[in-house]
Amino acid sequence: MVMFSDELLRNSSEIWRKFLPHRFLIEVAENSISREKFARWLVNDYYFVKNALRFMAILMAKAPDDLLSFFSESIYYISTELDMFKRNAEKLGIRLNGNIDWRAKAYVNYLLNVAYSGSFLEGFTAYYCEEKAYYEAWKWVRDRVRSDNPYIDFINHWSSQEFEKYVNKIEAILNPLAEKHGEFEKEKAKIVFREVSNFELLFWDIAYGGE
Amino acid sequence: MVMFSDELLRNSSEIWRKFLPHRFLIEVAENSISREKFARWLVNDYYFVKNALRFMAILMAKAPDDLLSFFSESIYYISTELDMFKRNAEKLGIRLNGNIDWRAKAYVNYLLNVAYSGSFLEGFTAYYCEEKAYYEAWKWVRDRVRSDNPYIDFINHWSSQEFEKYVNKIEAILNPLAEKHGEFEKEKAKIVFREVSNFELLFWDIAYGGE
Amino acid sequence: MVMFSDELLRNSSEIWRKFLPHRFLIEVAENSISREKFARWLVNDYYFVKNALRFMAILMAKAPDDLLSFFSESIYYISTELDMFKRNAEKLGIRLNGNIDWRAKAYVNYLLNVAYSGSFLEGFTAYYCEEKAYYEAWKWVRDRVRSDNPYIDFINHWSSQEFEKYVNKIEAILNPLAEKHGEFEKEKAKIVFREVSNFELLFWDIAYGGE
Amino acid sequence: MVMFSDELLRNSSEIWRKFLPHRFLIEVAENSISREKFARWLVNDYYFVKNALRFMAILMAKAPDDLLSFFSESIYYISTELDMFKRNAEKLGIRLNGNIDWRAKAYVNYLLNVAYSGSFLEGFTAYYCEEKAYYEAWKWVRDRVRSDNPYIDFINHWSSQEFEKYVNKIEAILNPLAEKHGEFEKEKAKIVFREVSNFELLFWDIAYGGE
Numbered sequence: 001m002v003m004f005s006d007e008l009l010r011n012s013s014e015i016w017r018k019f020l021p022h023r024f025l026i027e028v029a030e031n032s033i034s035r036e037k038f039a040r041w042l043v044n045d046y047y048f049v050k051n052a053l054r055f056m057a058i059l060m061a062k063a064p065d066d067l068l069s070f071f072s073e074s075i076y077y078i079s080t081e082l083d084m085f086k087r088n089a090e091k092l093g094i095r096l097n098g099n100i101d102w103r104a105k106a107y108v109n110y111l112l113n114v115a116y117s118g119s120f121l122e123g124f125t126a127y128y129c130e131e132k133a134y135y136e137a138w139k140w141v142r143d144r145v146r147s148d149n150p151y152i153d154f155i156n157h158w159s160s161q162e163f164e165k166y167v168n169k170i171e172a173i174l175n176p177l178a179e180k181h182g183e184f185e186k187e188k189a190k191i192v193f194r195e196v197s198n199f200e201l202l203f204w205d206i207a208y209g210g211e
Numbered sequence: 212m213v214m215f216s217d218e219l220l221r222n223s224s225e226i227w228r229k230f231l232p233h234r235f236l237i238e239v240a241e242n243s244i245s246r247e248k249f250a251r252w253l254v255n256d257y258y259f260v261k262n263a264l265r266f267m268a269i270l271m272a273k274a275p276d277d278l279l280s281f282f283s284e285s286i287y288y289i290s291t292e293l294d295m296f297k298r299n300a301e302k303l304g305i306r307l308n309g310n311i312d313w314r315a316k317a318y319v320n321y322l323l324n325v326a327y328s329g330s331f332l333e334g335f336t337a338y339y340c341e342e343k344a345y346y347e348a349w350k351w352v353r354d355r356v357r358s359d360n361p362y363i364d365f366i367n368h369w370s371s372q373e374f375e376k377y378v379n380k381i382e383a384i385l386n387p388l389a390e391k392h393g394e395f396e397k398e399k400a401k402i403v404f405r406e407v408s409n410f411e412l413l414f415w416d417i418a419y420g421g422e
Numbered sequence: 423m424v425m426f427s428d429e430l431l432r433n434s435s436e437i438w439r440k441f442l443p444h445r446f447l448i449e450v451a452e453n454s455i456s457r458e459k460f461a462r463w464l465v466n467d468y469y470f471v472k473n474a475l476r477f478m479a480i481l482m483a484k485a486p487d488d489l490l491s492f493f494s495e496s497i498y499y500i501s502t503e504l505d506m507f508k509r510n511a512e513k514l515g516i517r518l519n520g521n522i523d524w525r526a527k528a529y530v531n532y533l534l535n536v537a538y539s540g541s542f543l544e545g546f547t548a549y550y551c552e553e554k555a556y557y558e559a560w561k562w563v564r565d566r567v568r569s570d571n572p573y574i575d576f577i578n579h580w581s582s583q584e585f586e587k588y589v590n591k592i593e594a595i596l597n598p599l600a601e602k603h604g605e606f607e608k609e610k611a612k613i614v615f616r617e618v619s620n621f622e623l624l625f626w627d628i629a630y631g632g633e
Numbered sequence: 634m635v636m637f638s639d640e641l642l643r644n645s646s647e648i649w650r651k652f653l654p655h656r657f658l659i660e661v662a663e664n665s666i667s668r669e670k671f672a673r674w675l676v677n678d679y680y681f682v683k684n685a686l687r688f689m690a691i692l693m694a695k696a697p698d699d700l701l702s703f704f705s706e707s708i709y710y711i712s713t714e715l716d717m718f719k720r721n722a723e724k725l726g727i728r729l730n731g732n733i734d735w736r737a738k739a740y741v742n743y744l745l746n747v748a749y750s751g752s753f754l755e756g757f758t759a760y761y762c763e764e765k766a767y768y769e770a771w772k773w774v775r776d777r778v779r780s781d782n783p784y785i786d787f788i789n790h791w792s793s794q795e796f797e798k799y800v801n802k803i804e805a806i807l808n809p810l811a812e813k814h815g816e817f818e819k820e821k822a823k824i825v826f827r828e829v830s831n832f833e834l835l836f837w838d839i840a841y842g843g844e
Contacts, residue, residue: 053271053279054750060268060286061323062539068264072290075271079283106739109746112272116749117484117687119541182604265539273750317528324531327538328476328695330752393815475701479693482686482708483745490686494712497693501705534694 004178004186005128005171011190012197016133021140022204028151029144038151041207043098046085048203051108052130053079058115059123067173077166081157088153101206107199114192121181125189128170129196134158135167137204215389215397216339216382222401223408227344232351233415239362240355249362252418254309257296259414262319263341264290269326270334278384288377292368299364312417318410325403332392336400339381340407345369346378348415426600426608427550427593433612434619438555443562444626450573451566460573463629465520468507470625473530474552475501480537481545489595499588503579510575523628529621536614543603547611550592551618556580557589559626637811637819638761638804644823645830649766654773655837661784662777671784674840676731679718681836684741685763686712691748692756700806710799714790721786734839740832747825754814758822761803762829767791768800770837 009016019025024041027033053075060071089096111130115123138158145155157163178186220227230236235252238244264286271282300307322341326334349369356366368374389397431438441447446463449455475497482493511518533552537545560580567577579585600608642649652658657674660666686708693704722729744763748756771791778788790796811819 050276050279053283054274055272057268057271057282057286061265061272061326063265065261068261069290069293071268072264072287075268076283076287079280082280103739106736106742109739109742112746112750113742115272117745180604180606182602182607184602185604185607314528317525317531320528320531320535323539324534328534391815391817393813393818395813396815396818472698472701475705476694476696479690479704479708482690483688483694483748485687487683490683491712491715493690494686494709497690498705498709501702504702537694 004175005132008125008129008190008193009132012194015194015197015201016136019133019201019204020136022137022201022208024204024208025137025141027208028155029141029149031146031149031151037208038092039094039098040101042085042089042092042094043096044101044104044203044206046082046089046096047100047104048108049078049081049085051112055108055111055115055123056127058112059120059127062115062120062123070169070173074166074170084153084157088151092150103202103206107203110195110199118192119185119188121177121185121189122192124170124174124177126192126196128167128174129193130200131167131170133197133200135163137200139164215386216343219336219340219401219404220343223340223405226405226408226412227347230344230412230415231347233348233412233419235415235419236348236352238419239366240352240360242357242360242362248419249303250305250309251312253296253300253303253305254307255312255315255414255417257293257300257307258311258315259319260289260292260296262323266319266322266326266334267338269323270331270338273326273331273334281380281384285377285381295364295368299362303361314413314417318414321406321410329403330396330399332388332396332400333403335381335385335388337403337407339378339385340404341411342378342381344408344411346374348411350375426597427554430547430551430612430615431554434616437616437619437623438558441555441623441626442558444559444623444630446626446630447559447563449630450577451563451571453568453571453573459630460514461516461520462523464507464511464514464516465518466523466526466625466628468504468511468518469522469526470530471500471503471507473534477530477533477537477545478549480534481542481549484537484542484545492591492595496588496592506575506579510573514572525624525628529625532617532621540614541607541610543599543607543611544614546592546596546599548614548618550589550596551615552622553589553592555619555622557585559622561586636808638765638808641758641762641823641826642765645827648827648830648834649769652766652834652837653769655770655834655841657837657841658770658774660841661782661788662774664779664782664784670841671725672727672731673734675718675722675725675727676729677734677737677836677839679715679722679729680733680737681741682711682714682718684745688741688744688748688756689760691745692753692760695748695753695756703802703806707799707803717786717790721784725783736835736839740836743828743832751825752818752821754810754818754822755825757803757807757810759825759829761800761807762826763833764800764803766830766833768796770833772797 021029024033024037028038056071056075056078060068060075063071085096111126114126118126135158138155141155142159145152149155178189181189232240235244235248239249267282267286267289271279271286274282296307322337325337329337346369349366352366353370356363360366389400392400443451446455446459450460478493478497478500482490482497485493507518533548536548540548557580560577563577564581567574571577600611603611654662657666657670661671689704689708689711693701693708696704718729744759747759751759768791771788774788775792778785782788811822814822
């Protein structure tokens with residue numbers, strides 16, 4: 001039987017190919033990315049992480065009892081990224097409270113609204129998508145990067161074994177959860193996965209290209 | 212100027228007097244509580260903690276940016292209580308999946324609904340109330356208890372310096388937050404504080420008296 | 423194939439038998455109900471209707487596009503009950519802003535929380551339960567009542583053809599919706615139906631017996 | 634004393650000037666709008682109305698008791714727009730299930746999320762903004778249009794006395810509500826008003842200009 005997570009990835013593969021690798025990632029790996037582009041990514045991604053925490057929290061409120069520890073640990077784990085952002089922003093001389101691209105806000109509002117209004121399966125699928133996409137993106141960079149890369153903290157974080165285990169855990173929860181659901185519910189979750197995939201692509205476009 | 216937290220406590224003092232100390236707490240301190248009563252408390256409080264995590268998560272989703280780390284840490288901190296319950300339940304030979312009193316469910320649904328439908332100030336006030344009430348209740352016990360008390364883990368946890376600091380942190384967030392609000396909003400929060408105070412009292416009644 | 427609504431009703435039949443008829447309903451039909459009991463019902467049910475509107479609104483926010491007109495019309499239809507309460511309370515000399523039994527609040531908070539945190543199927547099943555229970559309860563009364571009964575407005579309203587059609591519409595939406603879902607989702611909805619059934623029984627107990 | 638609604642409008646006046654009138658509105662008034670542009674507006678606005686109903690429903694769930702009838706009637710009133718869209722789409726030979734611009738979705742997700750996560754005042758302010766903006770936009774058109782304009786149904790609807798009364802009612806609820814709140818809460822609501830104003834402008838840009 002095909003695993004639900006594999007179905008999701010296959011069903012959105014043409015979108016994922018566009019950001020694995022995205023030009024932004026290539027230039028980060030080569031350390032040729034412009035300061036302006038990197039700063040834009042940093043500011044928007046810091047905003048994203050703060051709201052991803054809210055998104056996870058809404059999901060946690062709807063989660064079954066046996067996932068409460070998982071969510072508590074995961075929210076705590078992701079919240080440590082906030083310090084990573086602050087530390088690196090200071091080191092790189094970038095101000096974190098820059099302008100947020102309105103499309104990054106659109107992504108965030110989409111996620112929050114799926115968590116509030118959608119089924120738990122839809123929300124959890126969105127969660128898997130955004131974390132999996134980040135892992136794959138930064139793993140691609142890590143496999144090509146030199147250790148003196150100025151962005152190594154971010155690269156190491158999202159491609160670490162710890163982060164890989166975290167993403168695998170989400171996948172290991174998602175797959176049996178999906179199997180308990182009928183086709184109707186699974187089809188809706190697949191649509192969510194595609195929407196989030198498109199937003200992931202958009203996010204790199206925002207960082208690289210600006211307005 | 213009177214602090215909001217003091218106003219809340221004074222405004223509900225006649226309710227708090229009924230559980231500081233409640234007969235249940237006296238008998239726990241004396242180690243004269245019946246096994247049946249303690250088991251009833253354990254099972255219902257385990258259920259409460261799981262749902263308090265959901266309650267905190269809903270609040271977190273509405274919280275301003277500068278409270279996201281606080282909520283991440285607090286949710287993680289409270290989630291460790293789940294293990295304390297499991298460990299002690301096993302030690303005491305009590306099954307955690309016993310019947311939940313429907314009034315404990317009513318308390319939980321009240322909290323969840325305040326978090327979803329109420330203002331952030333109302334929700335945060337409810338949060339302060341339930342954590343403060345627990346700290347005061349177990350601190351009362353701790354000051355009277357012998358170290359070989361079989362429930363010492365619970366007593367120590369909720370009367371610890373760490374828990375005290377956690378409750379003080381909630382208070383230190385609540386007071387300036389309340390001051391930013393008009394009387395209309397503060398009055399609504401005071402009503403919430405009284406409702407939660409009554410539920411705290413009820414919770415001890417459930418544990419002690421059953422149906 | 424057994425319809426989902428039939429399964430729900432059969433699965434909770436021993437609860438429904440306790441309120442079809444409840445002593446409260448018998449005495450309303452006989453016009454022997456005490457003024458105090460009727461006033462208690464009136465005050466608590468007015469509170470219930472206001473919150474049932476909120477409950478329906480939360481469900482509407484999660485509803486698929488093709489149910490938006492249904493919800494708009496249904497919310498409007500149920501909101502007209504508010505005037506029926508005001509009109510009759512005045513006629514009967516009962517003040518509507520009396521004390522709300524805390525158990526009626528518990529029922530309301532349960533419904534609101536199912537709508538916020540549960541799946542749309544769970545919420546819609548709760549909705550079917552409370553409306554169907556009211557129709558059956560008052561239809562029982564109508565079939566036994568004399569036309570000069572002082573509560574005839576309420577009796578006529580909830581046993582009217584219009585209300586019957588409304589309940590049948592809910593049922594006609596619920597059944598195909600449920601069939602699109604897997605067993606896992608349907609089982610959760612059945613549990614909700616039982617919980618709401620118990621609250622419906624409790625509601626008559628509150629009205630009849632007070633504290 | 635300056636009314637809150639006046640403050641809001643003044644504070645966003647430079648945004649409103651950009652759509653009062655927008656080129657889209659001018660061309661509708663002149664009946665020179667291209668079929669493609671009008672169809673794009675129709676399809677996206679139909680999508681907007683469906684989600685505006687959800688937005689109003691979330692607000693209704695948080696509303697105080699004395700606004701429940703207002704919301705029931707308003708949701709019902711706005712739901713009748715769905716038929717107006719269907720009727721006119723058929724008459725004009727436009728298919729309603731066309732592509733939704735992703736920026737229209739972003740607007741909708743913003744509104745839904747303000748309603749879910751924001752205070753009631755923030756949500757209600759957003760509601761006032763989008764309805765007031767529509768009234769003013771279409772009133773501008775009505776004052777310039779000939780009665781044989783093919784879009785007269787839409788123009789008449791949103792510039793009607795009934796719609797004007799509806800918008801005035803929202804304003805009459807908003808102003809005293811805002812006055813009960815402190816500056817902190819009012820400032821947050823002003824930011825929401827600006828955000829929604831920008832989305833209203835964007836919406837006309839979408840209709841007129843496409844991607």
